[in-house]
Every structure is written in structure tokens, then in C-alpha cells.
Amino acid sequence: MSSSRSHSLRYSFGVLLALLSAGCSSEPQNHNRVGSGGAPAQPGSGSTAGAATGVGSPDGTCDSVTPDVGSSVLRRLSALEYQLTLQDLFQLPTPPNLDGLPADTEKDGFKVYADVQTVSAQHMRGYWAKAQELGAALMSDSARRKSVIGCEPSTSDCLKRFVSRFGRLAYRRALTTEEIDALAARAERDALDGNDRFQFVIEVLLTAPDFLYRTEVGAAPEGVSKLSASELAAKLSFAIWGRAPSAELLDKAEQGGLDTEQGLAAVVDQLLADVRAQGFYSGFFRQWLGYEAVRAPTTTVKGWNDALLPAMQAETDAVMKEFAWGGLNFLDALTANHTNVSKELATFYGLSAPDPNGAVTFPSSHVRANTGLLTHASLLGAKSDGDLIALRGDWLRETFLCQHMQVPAAVAEQLGEILVGLTRVQIVKERNSRAECRGCHAIIDPIGVGLSQFDRAGRYDETLDISEYGIAPALPDAASPAFGSVAELAAKLREMPQVSTCLTSRAFLYVNGREPAAPDRCTTQSAEQRFAAQSSNFPGLLRALLAAPSFRLRRSE
């Protein structure tokens, strides 16, 4: 399978990583970019999740400082947020399709980076077409029209009432009288007929920047300021459900229901308890773990059929759902001794048939016993084009430790010359002996070797000989690095505090559309501490991020 995620280590034998004399280097940001220069970091030091250069109080503590927040740009509604919001606005049983709309751009597997999402003419064309389509369908469905519009279209004040009511939900704020009057007058003047007045209004509201951008601006155009009540309601709703706030939530916010710490926490709990939160965060797991990107193999794989792809994703979805929302310790997903698979996927894995609910518990002798997520085909198979040793070692570091490896420019330019004529095994040995390469490869390849007996489709192949590389499987960061099985690797990883730090950073990214920056240090640090204090409960982590004092703030430049 090939992944669409792109970074340096995807690439074949051209994988020679940097080192500085002190070892592998990293950039001074929470999302460590190892190997590309910048301030040196000790490999495995766990300098992640905004802990690099935090501000806060002079002594570095976070207890009594004024809450701070990193700067952000206006977020365009993601394709998913757009889709879910339309479902609510038009009271549809299922989300409308996104035909005609460009897909969101991915970076490092995430589709949520706000700064790379654009509004092009093609987007505008798609938004407009969708508004036309949904508006026309609404007007021809009398029952739904009555419910969505809320009045009889032919009555004298219905248009203005609709602009006010629908506009508030679309813009996530009350429209001013001037806005209502102007839009209604324009529709009366320029629409083709009576019904078209409503379609006209829908088209304007659903292509306007107040709808397409999450206008969580705050009280001041620049610097740090506090979000308004309705902006906070919108931010919460998008962060937990991936959709615009309901009329009820807007009501509550406008009545002061989110003004207090307790009020905000209560609403966060209420939203997290709803099944819509689980739906929205399944996207987080797919993007964080990379299995959204799993694709059909680019080589012939015995026993393969394309129906296995969704089955693989469904396996990981099911396990993540269990450990995230089932009241369990979330980190135990790393060492789980069971999974949930379809009959076809069980056959592909060579497992006995699952029980009627799909559950399979591994016998202690099985290669997947106590390996949790690490042996899911959806994860292993999503990183299959390229040198599996480097890829998988890098993937584990990037995904669970938030360390990003990158081939330094000076080394990349020499790759062609360095590698000419070397065999696969020679190249692995070469990069672990050359001074400019071994610093990073020494912390990647021992992990990758330990995972390399799983083939490109994610199945265990005991015939693959890993001894020829001369590298013993190890997690170099662990107190006792060597491991003799993937279960031992999983157990060592499970115990590393950096995993929680990294998870916090990634959840912050999903919530905020950006990576945590220095001013966010206290927010992430506090959330991580609460996560640990609550037996690594996943909703607890979200609660800590969302109910933090900084969640009410916005910094603009």
C-alpha cells in the first residue's frame, strides 16, 4: 500500500539521515523536525508538545499566570465541518455529498492545518452549487421546508424571519437588523420569484465569508482578546462535534451559560457525552495514526481484495472507539491483546474466525499478542512504499513521540553518489556507519528492524530474515532498549511519558487547527497532567484542552 503522507523517510534507499556531532538534531518546536538542523536536541529527550520554549510565569510554572494562547489564522470550514453543518442547517437525515468541492489539503496526514486550507474560485463554485442544490431541494420538500424555514413563505414577514433564523445558525451569531433588512431587500429585488427569494438568501448566506470562515475573532482585531459568547459556542461545537452550534447552544451562550468555568465545563461534558463527538474524533484517530491514507497495494499481494481496505480501517476504528470512549486507559490500546475484525480480514491475517461481534483475543503465542495498535494492518500498510525499516521506525517516532525526521539538504544532494552500486543490506549498514547518517538512523532503524517482518500489506512473514542487517531490535529511548518481540516494543513504548505529551500535542492540533506554540505551553502541560491524573482517559484529555482558560482566547497578528 502506499501512503499519501509525504516526508523524507518514505523514500526507499535514499534514506540517509542527518546527524550532528551530538546525534540527531531537531528544530525548536513541539513538532520536532529531526535532522534538518536547528537547535540540537537529545534524541528521545521528549522535548515535545510546546515544552520547548514556553512563556508563562518567570519561573516557568503555569499555576498563576495569565492564560496565554498562540496566534492563529481564520479557519476555513473543513470539508467535514461544512458537510456536517449543512446536514444540521437543512435537517437532513445524512450529510450531503461533497461533489464538486475540492478535498482539503493534507500535511503530515492531517487535514486540519488551517494555514494550508484556501478558498479558491473552485471552492466558491462548489459552495454555490451546493447551496443552489440544497435550497432547491428544500423548497420542493414541503415538510422539511416548513421545519427549516419556520413560516409560510408567502406570508409578509416570513422572508425576514427566515434571514434572521437561518442566518444566525449559518453565521453562528445573531445578524444585525441592518444585515437582515439589506439581505431581505436584495432578495425581494433580485430573486426570480417568490420561492427563489428564499433560495437567494440561502445562496448568499452559504457562500459568505461569515459562513465559510470560522470567524472566532475576539474583541480586538490584533493581539490577544476574549472570544464573544457566540464565538465561544461555535468554537466548542466545532471542536467537539465538528459542526456549527445548535440554536440551543447559541441561546445558552448568549444567556451567559459559558461565562463561568463551571458553565463551560458542564457544556463540554454534555457535548463530549454525545455520540457526535465519537464520530468527529474517529477522524482524529485516522489522521493521527495515518490509517486514513491506507491504499491498495502497489504490488501484487496474495489474498488481497480491495474490500480489505475498509475492513482494515474498521478494525482500528473499533479498537480506538473502545479505548477512547469505553472508559478505559487510552494508552492501553498500545498493548491490547485483542482486536475486532471482519471474517475476511481475519482470514487475511491468518486468524481464526472472530466471534459474531468481530472480537478476537490472541493466544499468548501469537505474534500479535499484546501488540495492540502496532500490528494493525491499517497502520503498517499505510507506510509501505519505501524502505520499511526506516519508514516504520520513523513512523513510530513521528506518531507517538512527535519527532519528525528529515534528510538534511547537504546529505540529500549526495544521495545519488553515495548509494550507487550498493545492495539493500549494504545501504542499511552504510547509513548506520557513515558519520553524517548514523546519528538519526541509530534511533530509527533498530525500531524499524523489529517491525520489518510484517510485509507491505501488514501481515507477519516469518520467512523474512532480519538478521542480515546486523541491527538488533531496540527502542533506544527506553531504559532497557532491546526488545525481542513487538509486544515488548509496545510495552516499552506504553511506558514512555513522551507518548502522552505527543498525544496531547496532536489533540491540540485537531482542536485548534495548528500545532501548539510557545504561548500554549501551559495549556498543553496542564492537559497532559490531567490526562495522567485521570488514568489516561481520552475524553479527560479533551476536557482539559477545551475547558482551559486559554480556550476562550484568541491571538491574532
Place this chain on the structure above:
Amino acid sequence: MATSIPRRTLLRGVGACLALPLLEIMSTERAAAQSAPIQRFIAFFYPNGTDPRKWNPAAGALSATNLPECLKDLGGFAAEEIWPAGDAIFQDVTAVTGIDHSGVCVDIHMPSMALSAHKGTKNNYTPAQPTLDQYLAERLKASTPYRNLALAATPSTDIGQGNISFRADGQVETVTRNPKQLFDSLFKGMSSSADPNAEKRSKRNASVLDAVKEDHARLNARLGRADQMRIAQYLESVSELEKQVANPTMTTSCSAPSAPTTGGDWHSKSKQFIDLLVLAMACDLTRVVTLQYSDSWGVNYSGYTIGSGKEALGTWSDHFISHKLDDTDRATDLDGLDRAEAQRIADARVVATSRFKVRRFAYLVNALKNVKTPTGTLLDEALVMYCSENGDGDSHARKNMPILLAGHAGGFKTGRSVAAASQNTGALHASIIQRFGFEAASYGSPAGKPIADL
């Protein structure tokens, strides 16, 4: 949008459809005399480089008898699967050999940097400066409805793998990945019959856009500088859309081709994109297009019979074939063969894939050449660049990039090979930019000066 939205178009394509042979009978009708020659730029990207030893022609004139192995099909080729036979085009092509891309792109397999001449990236993967197509689109300032089109047959939306066109500041250009969607944008709604409500509908739609611009102004007043810059893009996009939906001001209009099928593999999508982009050019809907045939990993040759015996390409991906022997990503069916024999076969396979790539480029060039204009053909107005992310696909070296330039925009001379050893991508782009009439004494970072004789 509703199918009744009127289109600004310039050409009547009688009976035009997506099949290229029918395009050959089309003739353009320019609506107004052009004050300057029309110029067009197309970038055709195919991943995984080539084998430069078997691609690079010696400097001098190209002829049917001196084409290197990989470029042999510039001399014409037979039909295969969905692709028709092609006429010889070597006389319309100039090969540029030896271009060094390594100073610009410091990573391997990075399609996002393929059209950049500037080192340094935003978001770790994307050019910090506009790519060549964007540079030209911005400066050509064509009055066409579409400033430019970015097309890709890859489903990958990864910023580094699924995109080759970037505007300023690393902003990804929105890519159309589905030919049906491109068709809908360009041609859906075109009708030969007049819409009796056209004027009223046009006024209505203009009013919708006016209303959202008012909302933009209200929002803008509340924002700081950074946010204002961000939503300035919104306003720009509304302006582009207004051009696309404006009333036709010309006396003629295009006939819509039949809609393409949905789905399909890399090849069928790319062919549909080529057919549609040629129609878009013929209708003068745009002047600048990029087409990404695949990301680095995906494309393979399933469904084609290329090579025989052990040399057959089978179902191996282009990426795996490009790596020949030894690499983890290799066609493992050569494992265990005598080393020399395995090398011979691996080399032959790369020649075969390279020839396939050239045939697809040639299909595009032939298609442009088959559309007549008042002064010649579309190819006379265009420069069409073949490019890749790597030079030597096996080693990932980016010092010997496979560059072909077809067409005659700005009087470009073809039918030759220009040696540009040790000259960089900046030099190549400077040469192209000059050909479009813009001054570029040097261009890029590291900077390059226009290549002599190019």
C-alpha cells in the same frame, strides 16, 4: 451552479466532444483581434524521472534516426489501449539536458517542488515562491475566464505529493482531480439554445456575489492585518468566479462536449484531462494549465501489454520499476537472476516506462497541434514542458532532469537538443519566462541566467 448560468466563451466547437479526432476538425473563431499574440503554458508532470543515460540526446538537431532509446517515440507510435497512434513530434520538441534541480529541491520524490526554481519551503514541503505556472499566470493577466487550471490524476491530497502548483507564500493551488468535475466547471450549462431568462438570471447571480462581497467588507473591518490578508484570497476568488459566470460578450459560444465518465485509473483520468484541457485551450477558457499524471507512488501499467517475457512491466508500479535492482522498492521478480541479466532487464523496463511517458506527452502535443487557429495551431501559441521530480529515478539524483519543451510560443525553436549541463532550474525557468516576453536576466534561488540558445 445551475446549468443555466451563462458562460463566456470564445469558440464554437461544432460537434466537439472528448474524442481527439473530432478536435482535428475544429477551427477557432477568435472574437476580437488580439493586440498581442496569444501565449499558453502547459506543464506535464510524470513522476520517477528516467534513466538519463538513455534519455538525453546529444546536442544539435533531432531527427528520426538519432533519437535516444527513451525518446524514440517522438518519431511516432502506434495506438495502445485508450490511446490513439501519434504522429512524429520531434520536430516540435526541444530537449534540454543536464538541468540541475538539486539546489532547489533538497528532498527526493517531492512533486511539490517540481515546478519551483526557488530553494526554501513553506510548510516543509511547498515552494516559498510561486511555481512557474503561477508566475506566468499572474503576469500573462489573460482575460480568460480561468486564470489557470491545476489538474491531477492522483487522488492524493497530500501537500507534497498531490500538488505541483503553488501560489505565493506556499499557498496550494486548488487542484481538480476528477475529470467529470472539470467538465462540469468548464462546460456544463453550455447550451446552443438561448435562455429567455438569461438576463434576469444573470442579474440575480451577480446580486448574490455582490451580497457576499458586502459581507466580506463588513467582516474585513473587524479583522487585523493577518486575517485581512487571509480573506483577501476570498475576494480574489469571487472575482475569478465572476469572470467565469459572466454574460458572454462574444458572438459565438462553445458547444459542450459530452461528459466524461467517472472513475478510471491514472491513465484514463489523465487522458480525459488532456482532452478537456485542449478543449479549454481551444475555447480560450484559460492560458495556463498544469497536469500531474501521478504522485510518486501510484501509477502502474496494469492493463497494458508493454514488453514481453521477463521484460514485461506486469503490475509493478512505476516507482518500483524506476528503482531497478537492490532497492527495497523494486520489482522483486528479478531477484535471483544472473546479475548482468537482471540489470539488462531492469534497464529495459525503465526504457519502456520512459517511452510510455513520452508517448503520453506526445499525445498532448499532437492534440494541441491538431487544433487549428487563425494563425496556425494551438501548439504554435504554447510552450509545453515535460517535467518530473527526479532526474535519475533509480538514485533519486536531481542533477540531470528530463526536460522536454514543445511548442512555438514566443518563436521558440524546436527540433533540437540543447545541452545545459550544470545549469540549474532557475536558468531553465528564466529562459521560459523570457520566451513569454517577460524580463528575467536571472531567476530563481540559486539564481540562473537564461540558457544560451534556448
